[in-house]
Amino acid sequence: MENSQKIPSRSFAQRWHIKPILGTVIMVILLVFSSQMADVNVGMFFANLSQFTDLLVRMSNPTWSYLSIIWQPLYETIQMAILGTTIGTIFAVPFSLLAASNLVHNGIIRNVIRIILDLVRTLPDLLLAAIFVAIFGIGSTAGVVTLAIFSFGMISKLFYEVIETIDMGPIEALESVGARKLTVIWYAVIPQILNQFISYFLYTLEINVRASTVLGYIGAGGIGVFLQRSLNEFNYGATAVIILATLIIVLVIDGISNHLRRILL
Amino acid sequence: MTLDSANQLKKVWQRWQWILWMIVIAIIYIWAIGGIKFSGLQDSAGSVSKSILSGLVSPEWSYVYDGSGEDLISLIFQTLAIAFLGTFISAIISVPFAFWAARSIKERFFLRSGSGKVVLTLIRTFPEIVLAIMFIKAVGPGSYAGVLAVSIHSIGMLGKLFSEAIENMDRGAEEAINSVGGNAAQVFMLATLPIITPEFVSYTLYRFEIAVRSAAILGMVGAGGIGTPMIFAIQTRNWPRVGIILLGIIIMVLVIDTISEQMRKRLV
Numbered sequence: 001m002e003n004s005q006k007i008p009s010r011s012f013a014q015r016w017h018i019k020p021i022l023g024t025v026i027m028v029i030l031l032v033f034s035s036q037m038a039d040v041n042v043g044m045f046f047a048n049l050s051q052f053t054d055l056l057v058r059m060s061n062p063t064w065s066y067l068s069i070i071w072q073p074l075y076e077t078i079q080m081a082i083l084g085t086t087i088g089t090i091f092a093v094p095f096s097l098l099a100a101s102n103l104v105h106n107g108i109i110r111n112v113i114r115i116i117l118d119l120v121r122t123l124p125d126l127l128l129a130a131i132f133v134a135i136f137g138i139g140s141t142a143g144v145v146t147l148a149i150f151s152f153g154m155i156s157k158l159f160y161e162v163i164e165t166i167d168m169g170p171i172e173a174l175e176s177v178g179a180r181k182l183t184v185i186w187y188a189v190i191p192q193i194l195n196q197f198i199s200y201f202l203y204t205l206e207i208n209v210r211a212s213t214v215l216g217y218i219g220a221g222g223i224g225v226f227l228q229r230s231l232n233e234f235n236y237g238a239t240a241v242i243i244l245a246t247l248i249i250v251l252v253i254d255g256i257s258n259h260l261r262r263i264l265l
Numbered sequence: 266m267t268l269d270s271a272n273q274l275k276k277v278w279q280r281w282q283w284i285l286w287m288i289v290i291a292i293i294y295i296w297a298i299g300g301i302k303f304s305g306l307q308d309s310a311g312s313v314s315k316s317i318l319s320g321l322v323s324p325e326w327s328y329v330y331d332g333s334g335e336d337l338i339s340l341i342f343q344t345l346a347i348a349f350l351g352t353f354i355s356a357i358i359s360v361p362f363a364f365w366a367a368r369s370i371k372e373r374f375f376l377r378s379g380s381g382k383v384v385l386t387l388i389r390t391f392p393e394i395v396l397a398i399m400f401i402k403a404v405g406p407g408s409y410a411g412v413l414a415v416s417i418h419s420i421g422m423l424g425k426l427f428s429e430a431i432e433n434m435d436r437g438a439e440e441a442i443n444s445v446g447g448n449a450a451q452v453f454m455l456a457t458l459p460i461i462t463p464e465f466v467s468y469t470l471y472r473f474e475i476a477v478r479s480a481a482i483l484g485m486v487g488a489g490g491i492g493t494p495m496i497f498a499i500q501t502r503n504w505p506r507v508g509i510i511l512l513g514i515i516i517m518v519l520v521i522d523t524i525s526e527q528m529r530k531r532l533v
Contacts, residue, residue, distance in 0.1 A: 031353065034346035038408040038489065045404055045413070052403035079300040082293065122518035123511070126394075126482040127492075130499050131317065131507070135310050140301050214392050218485060218496070221301075231398055239395070247390045 055236060062244060063237035070226055070242055074249060077222035080140050080215075081208040084147025089201055091152050096159030097185065102168060120153035125211045129220040140221025147212060151204045158200045159193075166192045195264045202257040209253050213246045313502075320504025321511065328509050335494070337513045344490035345517070347408050347483070348476035351415025356469040359420050363427030381428070389421030393479055397488040408489025415476050415483070422475075426468040427461075434460055467532045470525045477521050481514050 013019060098104055099113045128149055132142040170188035179187070216224020223246060230238035329337045366381030397414035404410050438456035447455065484492020491510060498506040 030349065034350045037343050037346040038350055038412050040350065040409050040412060041404070044409070048403045052399065055399055055402055076300055079297040082297040083301060086294075118519070119515060122478075122515045122522075124478040124482045124514075126485060127495065127511075127514070130485065130496060134499055134502075135313050135317070137310075141303055144301060210390070214394050217394055227392070227395065231395070243391065243395065246392070247387070250390050251386070 058236040059240040059243075061237050062240040063235070064241060066230075066238040066241045067245065070223060070245060073216070073221075073223045073226055074245060076140055077212045077216075077224075077246075078209060078249065078253070080143045080147060080222050081205060081212045084144045084212070085151045085155075085201065085205045085208050087144070087148035088151030088204075089155050091148070092155040092159055095152075096156045096163060097189075099156065099160040100163035102164055102166070102171075103185075103189070117153055117156050120149065121157065123149075125150045126214065126218060129215045130218050133219045138219040138221075143212060143215045143220035143222055146215060146220055147208050150211065151208055154207070155200060155204055158204075159197060162193050162196045162200070163189065199261045199264050202261055206250075206254050206257050210250055213250070316502070316504045317507065320506075320508040322508070323505060324509035324512055325503075325505035326509065328506055329513075337491075337509060340491045340494060341513050341517050343408055344480045344484075344492075345477065345521070347411040347415060347480040347488075347490050348473060350412045351480070352419060352469060352473045352476045354412070354416035355419035355423055355472070356465070358416070359423035359427050360465070362420055362424035363431055366424060366428040367431035368428075378428075382425075385421050385424045385428075387421075388418070389425070391418070391421075393418040393483070394486055397483050397486050401487055406487040406489075411480055411483045411488035411490055414488060415480060418479075419472055419476060423468060423472050426472075427465055430461055430464040430468065434464075463532045467529045470529050470532075474518075474522055474525050477518060481517075 095113055095117065099110055099117065101110060104110050125146060129142060129146040132145045136142040136145065166189065170192070171184055174184045174188050212222050212224075214224050214227070216222040216226070217228045219225070223242060227239065227242050230236070230242060362381065362385060366378055366385055368375055368378040372378060393414055396418055397410055400410040400413040404413065434457075438460060439452050442452045442456045480490050480492075481495075482492050484490040484494075485496045487493065491514060495507065495510045495514075498504075498510060
């Protein structure tokens with residue numbers, strides 16, 4: 001009785017708020033060190049603000065005539081995204097089946113595959129593009145390969161996470177009558193996951209359309225080539241047109257893909 | 266009769282609609298494949314790939330640390346500093362944007378939240394590289410431009426995630442404070458903030474993981490970090506150096522992802 005009426009005692013760390021104070025101190029130290037390392041100079045930004053606003057003013061006068069030049073590269077950007085995502089998906093399917101813990105019971109194979117996928121996912125897209133431009137030369141082929149590898153890493157992870165959530169009943173039923181592994185996958189796994197696969201494919205396509213608009217900046221084809229050209233020529237009116245056109249394309253693709261995904265799920 | 270035939274039509278449609286989809290998909294792919302000019306492999310492709318691989322296998326270890334401040338370790342830390350500061354600034358700016366874009370029950374035509382969502386989408390779609398180039402014009406090339414680019418670009422995604430967290434939060438605590446006569450400031454400080462802070466921090470950590478990747482490539486346009494020596498090494502075909510920088514980036518991203526994932530697991 002007496003015990004339950006006692007005020008719960010607080011430990012030393014709780015009484016003096018050691019954790020939050022320590023957290024704040026570490027945060028402040030990190031912020032000071034990072035701003036030193038990154039040469040942050042708040043005054044300089046405001047001193048040069050006029051240049052920045054000048055740039056914005058020049059961008060707010062788009063040269064609409066440029067629109068006729070950038071149709072073709074805009075199409076090319078979407079084509080790159082579609083092909084890259086498709087190639088990446090084709091390679092991702094077997095890998096995701098091998099990485100799913102409910103289909104492959106051999107832990108070594110599964111973990112090796114997962115480590116490979118983790119490594120692929122660490123590399124930023126532009127970095128991959130820079131390397132593939134060196135291999136394939138300037139042009140959209142480098143962009144397609146970059147997007148294929150980029151979407152391979154992403155889709156395999158999304159796919160094997162879906163596969164791990166499926167209902168094991170149909171699989172066990174087929175296995176119990178002696179079906180082969182491929183038969184099990186075809187009749188028990190694929191029907192359960194097809195819609196989610198298509199949905200993730202479309203989601204990756206959205207991301208790739210965004211990514212492919214800047215790949216051209218380092219020579220991997222698409223609208224980015226013209227982005228870089230206009231920026232180098234200080235032709236900011238053209239830059240504005242390119243950004244607006246990209247924006248519309250991205251929004252349209254997002255809209256279509258969102259609509260299709262809502263139908264599917 | 267008409268109902269019957271309508272049903273029949275629906276059945277036929279359901280039975281055969283896949284053919285329509287197949288045709289649409291086929292047209293899209295024919296269009297896509299026709300549009301890409303496959304340049305094929307360059308003559309030098311084989312030798313270049315071979316030297317990239319040999320560079321990856323035998324990286325230039327002396328570049329890791331030489332005390333000049335231009336070595337791999339200092340630049341990796343500079344990259345992390347860009348991502349950290351950028352994400353920190355962006356998280357603070359994102360909070361008002363999130364409350365602007367969060368849909369509330371009281372709102373009638375969603376004018377406020379709708380306009381907020383449009384602004385966030387515009388920020389999200391504006392290419393980060395172009396932002397970096399614009400900031401380079403303002404503050405000169407270097408990592409400061411990278412910090413500014415990351416902090417503005419991240420608002421688009423953080424604001425969206427934050428506003429969704431606000432929309433889905435539990436309103437019980439707010440009502441409780443309200444019902445005992447708390448004013449708006451008290452409701453915000455004692456109910457809203459404590460409930461959503463862990464989610465905000467979790468999303469900020471997630472965004473930090475992405476910012477590390479983008480800080481690594483912003484250097485390609487001159488905005489500081491590891492990207493600058495990377496693009497120089499690729500342009501001068503210095504493959505052993507490309508190899509060591511790639512290794513550095515991979516290790517950096519893996520370490521940051523693991524730490525951040527652990528912290529996020531504890532938070533939520």
